[in-house]
Every structure is written in C-alpha cells, then in structure tokens.
Amino acid sequence: MNTFVKNAWYVAAWSEEVGRELRPRTILGEKLVLWRRSDGSPAALVDRCPHKLAPLSVGELVGDSVQCGYHGMTFDGSGRCVRVPGQSVVPPTACVRSFPLVERYGAVWIWMGEPALADPQRIVEVRRFGEPGWGLVSGQYLHFKTNYLNITDNLVDPAHTTYVHKKTIGNAAAEDVSVKVEQGDAHVCAYRWVNGSEPVPLMKAMASFVGPVDRWQYYYLHLPSTSCVDFGAVPAGSDHGEAERDSGFRSFSYNFLTPETETTTHYFWLHLRNYHVGSSDADKEVARLMTATFEEDAAILALIQQEQDRMGVREFVRLGIDNAPARIRRMVSRLQEAEIQVPMKLDPGTAGAAPCVSA
Template structure:
C-alpha cells in the first residue's frame, strides 16, 4: 500500500529550477514535467503523452504549450490538447493530467490530491520569512534514499542529535534529557530544553557566549511532511520566554519533504537565523553546516531503509523517544484512510485515450 498523502501541498521545485525549458521530476511516484509559460506562471503535466505514452519531457515548448516529441500532439498547461498534426478534430479525451501549482517562499508547490480541496491557505507559514533582522538561506536541496516517513521520524527525534550530529549540532550534555511531546490536529511537536551546558559546536562558532547556555530544540512536524526546527541558545539564567529566545541566538530550519518514490525523497530546505544576519560568510557557513548535518541523517537513514527492505520490518522494539514519530505515523495513516474512503465513493477516473 502507498504511504503517500495526496491531499497536501508539497514543494515540487525551487522557483529558479522552473523556466522556459522542460524539467522532469517524479513526485508521489508520478512522473511529471514542469515549465513556465511566457507570462512566468508555472505549469505541470503528467510526463506521459496520452497517445503512445511517450514522455512529454522529451518534447518541445511551443509558446505556452508543450509539443510531444513523438507525433507532435500539443498540450496547454491545463492539459487540454490544442493541436493534433494531420487531424482537425480533437477528441475530448485527448488531454494530459495537470495539477494545481502555487509559488510561495521561492518555491513551486504542487497539490496532487483532489483539486477541489487545493486551498493555498493550507501551505505552511514560514516564521520570520522576509522580516528584517532575519537572514535567509534557501534554495537548498538534498536527495534521500529512504521513505519520507523515516525522515519525519528523524525530524521529531531530538535524541539522535547526540549521536548522529556530535560534530555539528549535538553534544553529550543532552544524552539523558527527556523529550516532551504535544499533538494537534495537523502537527506534532517534540521539544526539550538542555540547561546549563556547554554550547554545541554550531553555537560556539556563531555566538559569543562566555559561559554555559540553556539550549532549546522545538521540533514541529506539520502533516504530512513539513518540518520546522526552532533551535537556539540563551545564557543560562535567562527566562525561557519568546522574547528572550528572540534576543538569544535563534534559528528556524524548515525542511520540506516531498516523496519521490516509496524509497526515495526530495529534501528541500531553507533556514532563517537572527545572528550575523548581514553576513554572507555566515550564510555560507550555515549552509555548509546544515548540509553536513542533513547528510549525516541521509547516510544513516539510507542504511535504515536498506535493512527495513531486507527484513520487511520497520522496528523490533519501540522506545520512549518514538512517541512523536509514532503519533505522526498514526495521524498519517488516518489521513490515508480518509483519502481512500473518499476515492472509493467518487466516480472512477476516466482513462485518457486518443481515438
């Protein structure tokens, strides 16, 4: 059974990736082709001509439309066939599937579920985006060789940082600090404070703390697969309030997970910080550190995925730290059941065929 949730907005690409050329990408197991119309609006179709199923991504852009590279059928961005060479009549069934797209936060978002439910209001709000005093590192991409749920597990699991990220964002001080979990309708939050401890390597490099710090990690997972990590440090003794946290060294790391296949995931990320906000060098340093950190996750998750596939088992024992991941998987399973129930009661999708 598929692990995907279809009724959700996913980042399909960074805006800069989509232009006056054809970009092929697989999302939720479906092959897609993206381009921009002449007015700059993005377009997407299933990367499959309804005639002989040639990939449309090997075709050609003709004005706003996409011409198949096999026999020249031409489709608008909405999927309508606008031309069949050598044939005047265009059968109504001669169309390719398209999907709603929205551009926000420098990214193109796609909705591959029921188009009637595609409301852009449901795109996650990125905190402090575009605000003065907050530096942005964006346009970042990694490819993970694992199912996206192994990454959502990881992104609400502060405990692994001590071991996987000892060279970047973790240290041994947090080893025995337990994690608290809160659950809403559309999100799960795992968080903890590690008090009166030595700053972790990243904070040491970026902050100017002279003594011990209180460090927080708030791991939000907005269903199905947008993660926000609120991470920072304040001098020990300061109040644990939003105001003091904003005055300390603080960052928000957003990870937009877009399932590619059941065993691979697109990992788009951006990062906002309130320290050295005007420094390009700091941005480069943050990009490098975060990339190194996420590659540490990618390496262990690829190995986890491989063993899960080999054994057919996801885990043999459940620990206390699995509370948040287990909640996410339960909530996602519920969404999938609801989607499947809705699909079962709707009329079957018609096949597209060319007469």
C-alpha cells in the same frame, strides 16, 4: 498500499528551478513535467503523452504549450490537447492530467490530490520569512534514499542529535534529557531544553557565548511532511520566554519533504536565523554546516532503509523516544484511510477528468 498522502501541498521545486524549459520530476511516484509560461506562471502535467506514452519532457516548448517529441501532439498548461498534426479533430480523450500550483516562500508548491480541495491557506506558514532582522538561506536541496516517513521520524526526534550530529548541532550534554511531546489537530511537536550545557559546535562557530547556555530544540512536524525546527540558546539562567529567545541565538530550519518514491525523498530546505544577518560569508557557512547536518541524517537513514527492505519490517523494539514518531505515523495513516474511503473525483470535461488520470 503506498504511504503517500495526496491531499496536501508539497514543494515540487524551488521557483528558480522552473523556467522556460521542460523539467521532469517524480513526485508521489508520479512522473511529472514542469515549466513556466511566458507570463511567469508555472505549469505541471503528468509526464506522459496519452497516445503512445512517450515522456513529454523529451519534447519541447512551443509557445506556452508542450509538444510531444514523438508525433507532435501539443498540450497547453491545463493538459488540453491543442493540436494533433495531420488531423483537425482532437480526440476527446487526448488530454493530460494537470495539477494546481502555488508559488510561496520562493518555492513552487503542488497539490497531487483532489483539485477542489487545493486551498493555498493550507500551506504551512514559514515563521520570520521576510521579516527585518532575519537572515535567509534558501534554495537548498538534498536527495534522501529513504521513505519520507523515516525522515519524519527523524525530524521529531531530538534524542538522535547527541549521536548522529556530534560535529554540528549535538553534544553529550543532552544524552539523558527527556523529550516532551505535544500534539495538535495537524501537527506534533517534540521538544526539550538542555540547561547549563556547553554550546554545540554550530553555536561555537557562529556565536560568542561565554560560559554555559540553556539550549532548546522544538521539532514541529506539520502533516504530512513539513518540518520546522526551532533551535537556539540563551546564556544559562536566562528567562526562556519568546522575546528572550528572539534576542538570543535562534534559528528556524524548515524542511519540506516531498516523497519521490516509496524509498526516495526530495528534501527541500531553507534556514532563517537572527545572527550575522546580511553576511554572505555567514550565509555560506550556515549552508555548509546545515548541509553537513542533513547529510549525516541522510547517511544513517539510507542504511536503515536498506535493512528495512531486507528484513521486511520497520522496527523490532519501540522506545520512549518513539512517542512523537508513532503519533505522526498514526495521523498520516488516518489521512490515507480518509482518502481511500473518499476517492478522488474529477469533474467531467476538464483536463483532469477520468480519461486523463494517469494509469
């Protein structure tokens, strides 16, 4: 049994990645091909011709349709076969499964599950996106060699920053500060304040604090795998309210985890900040520092994945800091169980009908 949740929105690509060429990408273990029609709208199909199973991505675009590179069968963006060279009759099973897509926040989002449930309102809101006074670093991508749930564990675990991120967002001041956890219907939040502490390296590089700070970390994980990290600091002793945080040093880091396979993950991320807004140099430095932070996570999680595969278990001991990760895994398991109990139904006669469901 896999760990994927299909009835959810995932980032398939940044909008700038999808153009007038065929782009292959594996998502939730399924090989897909993406492209953009001449009217600008994106399209996505299973990357497999139903005839001999040749990858459509090695074919070519003919107008707005994909022509298979083996025998020339041509499919439109809905997956309907519009041409079979050498014959006038198109077999009724000559179709390819297509997927709902939505563009938002500079990304192309894909729904891999039941098409009738693909409500764009379920896409997580990105706070401060497009608001005056907030700088944006977007279009960022990393490839993690680990299961996406190992990354969600990491992204609701402020405690690891002290040890993994000594050079970027962590320091020893938080070593013994406990983590609090709150849970909603579709999210978990792990958070803590580290009061009267030395600014972490990122803050020293990008801010001008004099003396100690009160620093916060709020790690939100929206099911199944979208993370928002609300991170910042105010001068020690300041009020901790929302307005004070907005006037201090604050950032929102959004991490969109799209499972590729059971042991690899597409890691798309963007970063909003209220400091050095409008500075291209600051954009580059934030991108460098945050990339360095995430690469630190990627390195340790790849090693963890290797050992989990070798030993056949996820962990032998559970600690108090595992409260939030354990909640996320239970919630994800419930989503998976619900999908198993109510299997996906596709309307007959559509490009996603039973003959077009990939094997």
